[in-house]
Amino acid sequence: MNIVRPSTIAGVMELLPEDQLVFDKMKNIIEETYKKYQFLPIDTPVIEKNEILFAKGGGETEKQIYEIASDTRDMSLRFDLTVPLARYVAEHFSDLNFPFKRYHIGKVYRGERNQKGRYREFYQCDIDIIGHNKLAIENDAIPPRVIYEIFQKLDTPDVSFRINNRKLLNGFFESLGIDDTTEVLRLIDKKDKMGLENMKEDLVKLLDEKRAEKIASFIEAANSNQETLEKFAGLVENDLYEEGLKELGTVYKYMIKLGIPDKNIKLDPSITRGLDYYTGTVYETFINGYEKIGSVSSGGRYEKLADNFTKQALPGVGMSIGLTRLFYQLKEIGLVDKKEENLTEILIIPMSEEENFYAIDILNILHDKGKNADIYLEGGKLKKKFSYADKIGVKYAYIIGGEERENKTITVRNMKTGEQESIDFDSLDRVCK
Amino acid sequence: MNIVRPSTIAGVMELLPEDQLVFDKMKNIIEETYKKYQFLPIDTPVIEKNEILFAKGGGETEKQIYEIASDTRDMSLRFDLTVPLARYVAEHFSDLNFPFKRYHIGKVYRGERNQKGRYREFYQCDIDIIGHNKLAIENDAIPPRVIYEIFQKLDTPDVSFRINNRKLLNGFFESLGIDDTTEVLRLIDKKDKMGLENMKEDLVKLLDEKRAEKIASFIEAANSNQETLEKFAGLVENDLYEEGLKELGTVYKYMIKLGIPDKNIKLDPSITRGLDYYTGTVYETFINGYEKIGSVSSGGRYEKLADNFTKQALPGVGMSIGLTRLFYQLKEIGLVDKKEENLTEILIIPMSEEENFYAIDILNILHDKGKNADIYLEGGKLKKKFSYADKIGVKYAYIIGGEERENKTITVRNMKTGEQESIDFDSLDRVCK
Numbered sequence: 001m002n003i004v005r006p007s008t009i010a011g012v013m014e015l016l017p018e019d020q021l022v023f024d025k026m027k028n029i030i031e032e033t034y035k036k037y038q039f040l041p042i043d044t045p046v047i048e049k050n051e052i053l054f055a056k057g058g059g060e061t062e063k064q065i066y067e068i069a070s071d072t073r074d075m076s077l078r079f080d081l082t083v084p085l086a087r088y089v090a091e092h093f094s095d096l097n098f099p100f101k102r103y104h105i106g107k108v109y110r111g112e113r114n115q116k117g118r119y120r121e122f123y124q125c126d127i128d129i130i131g132h133n134k135l136a137i138e139n140d141a142i143p144p145r146v147i148y149e150i151f152q153k154l155d156t157p158d159v160s161f162r163i164n165n166r167k168l169l170n171g172f173f174e175s176l177g178i179d180d181t182t183e184v185l186r187l188i189d190k191k192d193k194m195g196l197e198n199m200k201e202d203l204v205k206l207l208d209e210k211r212a213e214k215i216a217s218f219i220e221a222a223n224s225n226q227e228t229l230e231k232f233a234g235l236v237e238n239d240l241y242e243e244g245l246k247e248l249g250t251v252y253k254y255m256i257k258l259g260i261p262d263k264n265i266k267l268d269p270s271i272t273r274g275l276d277y278y279t280g281t282v283y284e285t286f287i288n289g290y291e292k293i294g295s296v297s298s299g300g301r302y303e304k305l306a307d308n309f310t311k312q313a314l315p316g317v318g319m320s321i322g323l324t325r326l327f328y329q330l331k332e333i334g335l336v337d338k339k340e341e342n343l344t345e346i347l348i349i350p351m352s353e354e355e356n357f358y359a360i361d362i363l364n365i366l367h368d369k370g371k372n373a374d375i376y377l378e379g380g381k382l383k384k385k386f387s388y389a390d391k392i393g394v395k396y397a398y399i400i401g402g403e404e405r406e407n408k409t410i411t412v413r414n415m416k417t418g419e420q421e422s423i424d425f426d427s428l429d430r431v432c433k
Numbered sequence: 434m435n436i437v438r439p440s441t442i443a444g445v446m447e448l449l450p451e452d453q454l455v456f457d458k459m460k461n462i463i464e465e466t467y468k469k470y471q472f473l474p475i476d477t478p479v480i481e482k483n484e485i486l487f488a489k490g491g492g493e494t495e496k497q498i499y500e501i502a503s504d505t506r507d508m509s510l511r512f513d514l515t516v517p518l519a520r521y522v523a524e525h526f527s528d529l530n531f532p533f534k535r536y537h538i539g540k541v542y543r544g545e546r547n548q549k550g551r552y553r554e555f556y557q558c559d560i561d562i563i564g565h566n567k568l569a570i571e572n573d574a575i576p577p578r579v580i581y582e583i584f585q586k587l588d589t590p591d592v593s594f595r596i597n598n599r600k601l602l603n604g605f606f607e608s609l610g611i612d613d614t615t616e617v618l619r620l621i622d623k624k625d626k627m628g629l630e631n632m633k634e635d636l637v638k639l640l641d642e643k644r645a646e647k648i649a650s651f652i653e654a655a656n657s658n659q660e661t662l663e664k665f666a667g668l669v670e671n672d673l674y675e676e677g678l679k680e681l682g683t684v685y686k687y688m689i690k691l692g693i694p695d696k697n698i699k700l701d702p703s704i705t706r707g708l709d710y711y712t713g714t715v716y717e718t719f720i721n722g723y724e725k726i727g728s729v730s731s732g733g734r735y736e737k738l739a740d741n742f743t744k745q746a747l748p749g750v751g752m753s754i755g756l757t758r759l760f761y762q763l764k765e766i767g768l769v770d771k772k773e774e775n776l777t778e779i780l781i782i783p784m785s786e787e788e789n790f791y792a793i794d795i796l797n798i799l800h801d802k803g804k805n806a807d808i809y810l811e812g813g814k815l816k817k818k819f820s821y822a823d824k825i826g827v828k829y830a831y832i833i834g835g836e837e838r839e840n841k842t843i844t845v846r847n848m849k850t851g852e853q854e855s856i857d858f859d860s861l862d863r864v865c866k
Binding site for chain 2: 002003004005006007008009012014015016017020021023024035036037038040041042043044045046047048049051052055066067068069070073075077086087088090091092095096097099101102107109120121131134135136138139254257258259306307308309310311343344353356357360364367372373374377378379388391392
C-alpha cells in the first residue's frame with residue numbers, strides 16, 4: 001500500500017495528550033470563570049457567508065481569510081469571534097435579553113505566514129456585554145475583573161491592566177486642533193518600541209514642536225493612578241475630553257471596588273488599541289515580570305457592534321484571550337509544566353486472563369469512588385505491563401495474581417518508590433478515602 | 434450604511450443561549466464520562482491536507498468534502514474524526530503509549546444537501562482504544578460500558594445495544610461458499626426496513642432458495658442472548674466463524690461484568706455496520722422506546738487504523754456519538770427541556786447608582802459562596818429592571834434602595850411568587866448555605 005507521510009498542515013498547534021490535558025485545564029478555568037460572572041455561552045458555525053465576513057470591508061485580516069472552494073465561492077472560515085457575535089446578536093435580536101452577556105470559546109482561522117508563535121488555527125476566548133441603545137459605563141470594570149481572576153487561577157504571576165479611554169485621547173487632540181488622529185495614534189502606539197524621544201521627533205515632523213511636546217507630556221502616566229487622574233483634571237476644556245476622563249475615573253473606581261488591587265491597575269494614556277473600532281475604554285493586560293511577551297488579553301468599549309447587520313444601536317464592551325498563543329508563550333517562559341498533568345492514578349494489572357473478573361470488581365469500586373483508575377487488559381509479561389504503567393505515569397499499580405484473587409487481596413505497588421503492600425479487597429472502601 | 438441581512442449558512446445548528454446551556458451540559462457529561470474511563474483528550478486541526486483526507490479514496494463522503502480555496506488547493510475540512518485519528522497516531526506514534534485510549538470531541542464538516550436533521554457542521558464525540566500489533570478482545574466491552582453510562586447521566590430512558598461480530602458473519606458466508614459478501618450484507622442491513630420476507634426473496638434471486646433460507650434463519654436472534662449463543666455453537670465448521678463466535682461471547686460476558694444489564698444487550702446477527710472498515714465486533718445503540726430514531730451511537734473493531742500512513746499494525750475499537758444530531762432528535766421527541774437550564778439564580782438590582790457599591794459588596798460575597806449571582810448596572814425604572822430579571826429567569830431579585838443601603842439590609846424578592854422579605858447583610862453568609 002502506498003504510504004502518505006502523516007503530517008498536519010503548517011502553522012497549527014497539535015499537542016500530545018499530556019500537553020492537551022494542561023491546555024484543556026486552562027480552557028476550563030477560562031470557561032468556568034466566564035460562567036461565574038454570568039456570561040452565557042454561544043457557539044456559532046466556523047463557516048460564515050462571505051457577505052457577513054466581508055461586510056465591513058478593508059483591513060489586513062481580509063487578505064488572510066480562508067475561503068471555501070465551491071462554484072459560488074460565497075463561504076469562508078471566520079477570522080475572529082467578533083463578526084460572528086455581531087451577526088448572531090443582529091440575527092437573534094428579538095430573542096435576546098439586553099444587556100446580553102455572552103462568552104464564546106472557539107477556533108478561528110487566518111492564513112498567516114508561517115512563523116514561530118503565529119497560528120493559522122487558534123482558540124479565542126471572548127467575553128462581551130452588549131447593550132441595547134445604551135450600556136452603563138460601570139460595566140467596563142467587569143471584563144478586567146474576570147480576566148484578573150482567570151490568571152490567578154491559572155497560577156501565573158498576577159496580571160496588571162493598562163487602561164485608557166479613547167474619548168480622553170480624541171478630546172485632547174481636538175483641543176490641539178488635530179483633525180486626523182490616525183497618524184498620531186499610530187506613533188503613540190509605537191512609543192514603547194521606538195522610545196519617547198524618537199516618538200517626539202516624529203510628532204514634531206507631523207505637527208510642530210509645541211504640540212509634540214504637549215502630547216508627549218500628556219501620554220506620560222504619573223506616579224500613581226490618583227496623580228494621573230489629578231494631572232488630567234481640567235487640563236483642557238473639551239466636552240469629549242471631560243466625558244472620557246469621567247468614564248476613565250468611573251471604570252478605575254469600579255475595578256478597585258470589584259477587587260482588583262490598585263497596584264495591578266495603571267491608568268496609561270499611551271494605550272490606544274488599534275485605530276477605529278474602540279470608542280471609549282481600552283485595556284491591555286500584562287503578566288507581572290513577563291511584560292515583554294506583550295498583552296495577554298485586550299479589548300475595550302465600542303459604540304456600534306453590528307451596524308452592518310441591523311439598524312439597532314448595540315454598544316458593547318469586551319475582552320479576549322488568545323488561548324493558543326498564550327499556551328505557547330507560557331510554555332516558552334516555563335510557566336506551564338506538563339509533568340503535573342496525568343489522568344490515570346491507579347492502574348489495575350491482572351497477571352493473566354483468569355484474574356480479569358476480579359480485577360474488574362476492583363475497577364468498578366474505584367470508579368464508584370471517583371478514582372482515576374484503569375485496567376490493563378493486554379496479555380504479555382509483567383515487565384511489559386509495569387513498563388506501560390510507568391510510561392503513562394500512574395502513581396499506583398494494583399497487581400492481581402492468582403494468590404490475590406483467591407485470598408481477596410490486592411498488591412499495591414507505589415510506582416515511584418517501588419514499595420509494595422498487600423491490602424484486603426474489603427478494605428478498598430477505606431483506602432479510597 | 435448598507436445593511437447585510439444577518440444569517441448563518443444553511444444546514445448548521447445555531448442555538449440561543451438557553452439551548453446552548455443544555456447542549457453544553459450534554460457535551461460535558463460525555464466528556465467527563467470519557468475521562469472517567471481514562472480516555473485521553475486530543476484536539477486536531479479542523480483543516481487537514483488533502484493527501485491525508487483523500488488517502489483512502491473512493492466513497493460517498495469524499496464528494497461532500499469542503500475544500501479550501503487557494504492556488505494549491507491542497508487543504509480541506511475534515512469530514513470525520515477517524516482520519517485525523519489515524520494521521521495523529523501515525524504521526525506521533527513514537528510518543529504515544531499503547532494501548533492508546535483517546536477521546537475527541539470536535540466539529541466535522543460535510544457538504545450535505547440541505548435537509549431537516551442533516552447538518553453540514555456537527556459535533557462528533559469519539560472514543561477509541563488503539564493497540565500496537567494486537568489489542569485484547571476484552572477491550573471491546575469498554576466502549577459500550579461508557580456509552581451506557583453517558584445515557585444514564587443524560588437522563589434519557591436506558592439504552593440497549595445490538596452487537597454482532599463480522600467474523601461470525603463472514604465465516605458463516607464462507608461456509609456457504611459465498612465469496613462476494615457485499616450484496617448479501619447490504620440486503621441484511623436492510624432487513625428491518627424491507628421486512629424479513631422481502632429480504633429473503635431478494636436473497637433467493639441473488640443466491641438460491643436453500644442458502645437464502647439458511648441466512649434468514651441465521652440472522653434471527655433467539656429469545657435470549659444465552660440461547661442465541663447456544664444456537665450458534667457448532668452450527669457450521671469454519672475457523673473464522675468459530676473465532677467470531679468466541680469473540681462475541683467474550684465481549685458479551687465482559688459487558689455484563691462491567692455492569693450493563695443483560696436485558697440491555699441483544700446479540701443480533703443482523704447488525705452489519707457498513708461494508709469494509711469493521712472487521713470484528715460491531716455495535717449499535719438504541720434508546721429504549723425510541724428505537725425509530727435509529728442508532729444513537731455506533732462503532733466497532735477494526736484491524737487497520739492507519740495503514741495509509743504507517744507500516745505499523747494498529748488495530749482498534751471505538752464508538753461515536755453524533756452530538757448535534759442527537760440533540761436535535763432528543764428535542765424533537767421531547768426528551769430535552771430547555772426550561773430547566775438557566776445560569777443566573779440571583780440578580781442584584783440597585784435602585785440607583787448610589788447603591789452600586791453596596792450592591793457590589795453583596796455580589797462579592799455571593800460569588801465567594803459560589804452562587805450564580807449577577808448585578809444589573811443599567812439605569813431606568815424599577816419596572817424595566819424587574820422585567821429583565823423576569824426574562825432571564827432568575828429565582829430571586831435582591832433589591833437595593835437607599836433604605837436598604839443605610840440599614841445594611843437586602844429586600845429579597847421571590848420572582849415566582851412575588852413574595853418579598855428583608856434580610857440583614859450580615860446574615861448573607863447563613864442565607865447562602
